[in-house]
Amino acid sequence: MSEIALEMRNITKTFPGVKALNQVCFQVKKGEVHAIVGENGAGKSTLMKVLNGVYQADSGQIFLEGKEVKIENINKAQELGISLIFQETNLIPQLSVAENFFLGKLPKTKVGLVNWKYMEEQVTSIFSQLNYKIKPKEVVVNLSAADKQMVEIARAISRNAKIIIMDEPTSSLTDVEVENLFSIINDLKKKGTTIIFISHKMEEIFTIADTVSIQRDGEMIHTAPITGLTSDQIVEWMVGRSVDTEFPARESKIGEVVLEAKKVCRKNLIYDVDFSLHKGEVLGFAGLVGAGRTELAETIFGEGKLSGGEIYLHGKKVSIKNTTQAIRHSIGMLTEERKETGLALDASVKSNIVIAKLSKLCFGKNLFINRKAEKEVADQYVKELKIKTPSINQTAYNLSGGNQQKIVIAKWLFSDADILIFDEPTRGIDVGAKHEIYNIMNDLVSKGKSIIFISSELPELMGMSDRIIVMHEGHKKGELLREEFSSEGIMKLAVS
Amino acid sequence: MTEKGKKLDIVQVLLNYGLIIALCIIIVIVSISTENFLTVRNIINILRQVAPTGIMALGVVAVIVAGHMDLSISSTVTMSGVVCVSYVKYLQADVKGICLALLTGAGIGLLNGAIIANITSKKGRKGESFIITYGMQAAIAAAALLYTNGIYMNLQEKSLHSFFGKGYVPIIIFVLTTVILEYVMKCTPFGQSIYYIGSNEAAARMSGINVKRNTMIIFTISGFFAAVAGVVLTSRVGAASSTSGNGLELDAIAAVVVGGTALSGGKGGVMKTVLGVIVMGVLSNALRLLNIDTYPQMMIRGVIIILAVLLDVFATQFKAKGGAKA
Numbered sequence: 001m002s003e004i005a006l007e008m009r010n011i012t013k014t015f016p017g018v019k020a021l022n023q024v025c026f027q028v029k030k031g032e033v034h035a036i037v038g039e040n041g042a043g044k045s046t047l048m049k050v051l052n053g054v055y056q057a058d059s060g061q062i063f064l065e066g067k068e069v070k071i072e073n074i075n076k077a078q079e080l081g082i083s084l085i086f087q088e089t090n091l092i093p094q095l096s097v098a099e100n101f102f103l104g105k106l107p108k109t110k111v112g113l114v115n116w117k118y119m120e121e122q123v124t125s126i127f128s129q130l131n132y133k134i135k136p137k138e139v140v141v142n143l144s145a146a147d148k149q150m151v152e153i154a155r156a157i158s159r160n161a162k163i164i165i166m167d168e169p170t171s172s173l174t175d176v177e178v179e180n181l182f183s184i185i186n187d188l189k190k191k192g193t194t195i196i197f198i199s200h201k202m203e204e205i206f207t208i209a210d211t212v213s214i215q216r217d218g219e220m221i222h223t224a225p226i227t228g229l230t231s232d233q234i235v236e237w238m239v240g241r242s243v244d245t246e247f248p249a250r251e252s253k254i255g256e257v258v259l260e261a262k263k264v265c266r267k268n269l270i271y272d273v274d275f276s277l278h279k280g281e282v283l284g285f286a287g288l289v290g291a292g293r294t295e296l297a298e299t300i301f302g303e304g305k306l307s308g309g310e311i312y313l314h315g316k317k318v319s320i321k322n323t324t325q326a327i328r329h330s331i332g333m334l335t336e337e338r339k340e341t342g343l344a345l346d347a348s349v350k351s352n353i354v355i356a357k358l359s360k361l362c363f364g365k366n367l368f369i370n371r372k373a374e375k376e377v378a379d380q381y382v383k384e385l386k387i388k389t390p391s392i393n394q395t396a397y398n399l400s401g402g403n404q405q406k407i408v409i410a411k412w413l414f415s416d417a418d419i420l421i422f423d424e425p426t427r428g429i430d431v432g433a434k435h436e437i438y439n440i441m442n443d444l445v446s447k448g449k450s451i452i453f454i455s456s457e458l459p460e461l462m463g464m465s466d467r468i469i470v471m472h473e474g475h476k477k478g479e480l481l482r483e484e485f486s487s488e489g490i491m492k493l494a495v496s
Numbered sequence: 497m498t499e500k501g502k503k504l505d506i507v508q509v510l511l512n513y514g515l516i517i518a519l520c521i522i523i524v525i526v527s528i529s530t531e532n533f534l535t536v537r538n539i540i541n542i543l544r545q546v547a548p549t550g551i552m553a554l555g556v557v558a559v560i561v562a563g564h565m566d567l568s569i570s571s572t573v574t575m576s577g578v579v580c581v582s583y584v585k586y587l588q589a590d591v592k593g594i595c596l597a598l599l600t601g602a603g604i605g606l607l608n609g610a611i612i613a614n615i616t617s618k619k620g621r622k623g624e625s626f627i628i629t630y631g632m633q634a635a636i637a638a639a640a641l642l643y644t645n646g647i648y649m650n651l652q653e654k655s656l657h658s659f660f661g662k663g664y665v666p667i668i669i670f671v672l673t674t675v676i677l678e679y680v681m682k683c684t685p686f687g688q689s690i691y692y693i694g695s696n697e698a699a700a701r702m703s704g705i706n707v708k709r710n711t712m713i714i715f716t717i718s719g720f721f722a723a724v725a726g727v728v729l730t731s732r733v734g735a736a737s738s739t740s741g742n743g744l745e746l747d748a749i750a751a752v753v754v755g756g757t758a759l760s761g762g763k764g765g766v767m768k769t770v771l772g773v774i775v776m777g778v779l780s781n782a783l784r785l786l787n788i789d790t791y792p793q794m795m796i797r798g799v800i801i802i803l804a805v806l807l808d809v810f811a812t813q814f815k816a817k818g819g820a821k822a
């Protein structure tokens with residue numbers, strides 16, 4: 001058990017303007033679940049990409065079971081039995097599950113054709129080992145986030161990986177799916193597979209990890225067995241100071257109704273949902289995956305077609321046909337899929353921040369963008385939200401996952417919308433920054449704005465909302481006031 | 497480490513300014529080996545030559561930045577040319593003819609845009625613009641043929657239209673269109689949104705950008721610019737025919753790409769395109785002055801286009817080095 005499976009020694013990696021890893025030393029024992037925690041941009045993903053051959057370290061050594069290895073590329077890593085499940089999934093959406101499994105080395109029949117039957121059998125047998133049901137022929141586009149995650153894990157197992165790295169695997173999974181994942185991890189562990197697990201969620205770390213390593217600003221600060229540590233201690237190491245993990249108190253006056261939905265329907269997705277949102281209120285939406293919360297929010301934002309029902313803003317009936325009109329009505333929506341709909345990865349940090357409200361930066365009637373003002377705005381948000389980037393002209397692609405999420409938040413803060421829809425705003429965000437986002441939300445409502453808050457994390461939903469609406473398969477199942485909040489109560493409604 | 501840094505800098509410069517350096521090399525070589533190259537007359541001549549394709553390239557660069565493609569511009573050039581010449585010549589309606597030609601171009605563009613915006617807005621099926629504008633190209637070319645009956649139409653002397661091709665006028669129009677488009681793309685929220693649409697259309701839509709409307713506008717711009725090119729071209733050549741635009745769309749697109757605008761969208765721009773247009777123009781002129789035969793000329797042009805694209809791809813990869821997909 002105490003055999004060393006992996007050692008990384010003095011790893012340094014720099015990007016233009018960023019020292020992502022600084023003399024990092026890192027040891028993992030065989031067959032353990034080793035968690036890595038750290039703030040957004042601390043270098044966790046980079047360290048794992050070095051281990052997986054995606055990046056080459058500027059200096060440093062890697063040892064596997066005591067032998068030094070050079071990992072030039074992902075194929076080499078695979079040969080050595082290392083498999084990385086990326087923070088952003090890495091499957092090819094147009095291909096089937098089976099094809100993704102055997103990507104790059106499709107098995108052949110005797111006459112040289114692709115051996116589909118063998119592929120399907122293999123995939124089916126691995127999924128049955130995992131007790132998970134996915135059709136090998138299913139095209140990846142049609143899979144849920146959890147399914148995709150599972151396909152990646154199964155693929156890693158099929159390659160006989162000895163070390164499986166999971167970079168924030170749970171950020172788009174529901175509680176049940178997380179439990180399922182954990183039981184799979186435990187099985188793998190029993191079989192002697194070593195797991196490296198990155199997460200921002202402390203409960204998960206304490207549930208699954210044997211050892212935890214804490215990374216800060218590109219350095220490895222501490223490695224210790226999880227037993228005997230407390231969550232507060234870990235967080236303190238992460239951020240270098242103690243952090244309040246309570247939900248911040250709010251001073252906001254709840255005023256008149258600003259948005260009212262009456263019997264809102266969207267074809268095959270939403271059925272007769274009523275709700276009202278008040279000035280200065282955080283209205284939470286709870287539900288499982290497929291509950292229709294995102295679809296409802298999109299409908300209000302003009303992205304999905306209202307097939308029945310009415311929407312009122314400040315008492316007046318409105319018909320919002322597209323997102324442009326929604327923004328004109330002062331509605332903003334932070335979407336849950338940052339890579340697909342949240343930002344343009346190859347655009348700069350700056351242009352991603354200002355894009356939703358360019359008119360605010362203009363001289364004259366939209367005639368000239370004031371580049372100086374644009375720069376100031378971008379600088380201000382980078383500072384305010386502590387977005388870790390060498391410059392506002394950096395391509396968003398090069399930022400860490402959590403810092404990309406902060407750009408999306410900045411975009412909607414800049415938009416000045418009065419009604420903000422936040423769909424999973426804290427996904428991939430570190431503990432300290434989460435707290436800052438809660439503060440920002442409080443600040444917004446105390447200024448008289450209203451927030452629709454969709455989250456799959458019940459603690460934050462209960463901690464931040466004034467009221468919670470629970471949905472299930474497109475129907476509204478109930479509405480709870482603050483004093484009625486309880487996880488059991490919400491879950492009961494959510495599954496009914 | 498510092499040595500390595502320095503080496504990187506040189507590569508960086510080479511990659512960033514490769515095209516300008518290449519242009520300078522061509523100029524130096526050709527001016528040494530021929531006498532007539534670096535003369536004011538020849539330079540004016542080059543600029544007059546490239547103006548119509550240049551104007552087309554400017555129109556299509558907006559479309560390309562948005563991640564689309566417009567192959568119909570060659571037929572638009574033809575169509576606007578014949579519309580213009582026939583009105584001016586047979587109806588003696590100068591201003592009306594020119595306006596009608598420009599409107600025809602804008603109309604074709606709008607039609608392209610309307611179709612493409614409606615099929616791409618939800619599914620992100622951007623590639624479709626390639627084939628739809630190809631269809632449009634064929635249809636409009638046929639329409640122009642029907643309209644002219646294949647007859648060659650000479651220009652009306654001393655008309656307002658004949659003025660567009662004279663002396664510096666094509667160059668002035670090219671410069672004007674450059675300035676206008678550069679302003680639109682760089683200084684206005686509209687231009688900024690075009691870049692954003694090119695980078696990620698879904699994110700643009702979810703940021704409140706009216707993707708449908710903007711897509712229609714850029715295709716309209718592209719059609720309109722092609723019509724301007726058609727008016728200038730017919731005036732300069734002195735005639736319009738049902739084939740006057742043939743093949744020009746690829747020259748224009750090649751100039752855009754040689755200039756460093758990526759066909760994948762989101763990157764590139766107007767000034768780069770102007771540079772691409774000039775490089776291609778200088779190259780043709782130089783090859784002609786050097787008395788190189790037509791076929792080797794075509795080969796050299798082909799090779800240069802491929803090299804320019806490779807250069808751009810390497811430059812991008814180089815910048816992203818240490819940045820593989822994750």
Ligand SMILES: Nc1ncnc2c1ncn2[C@@H]1O[C@H](COP(=O)(O)OP(=O)(O)OP(=O)(O)O)[C@@H](O)[C@H]1O
Nearest residue numbers: 015020040041042043044045046398400401402819
């Ligand atoms: N390809 C790249 N080019 C430039 N900088 C990069 C690149 N990849 C990462 N970085 C920078 O390196 C630092 C570490 O990033 P990394 O993705 O490893 O962070 P992380 O710890 O995984 O954060 P998160 O919790 O947000 O996912 C960040 O400041 C990031 O901006």
Ligand SMILES: [Mg+2]
Nearest residue numbers: 045087400401
């Ligand atoms: Mg990361």
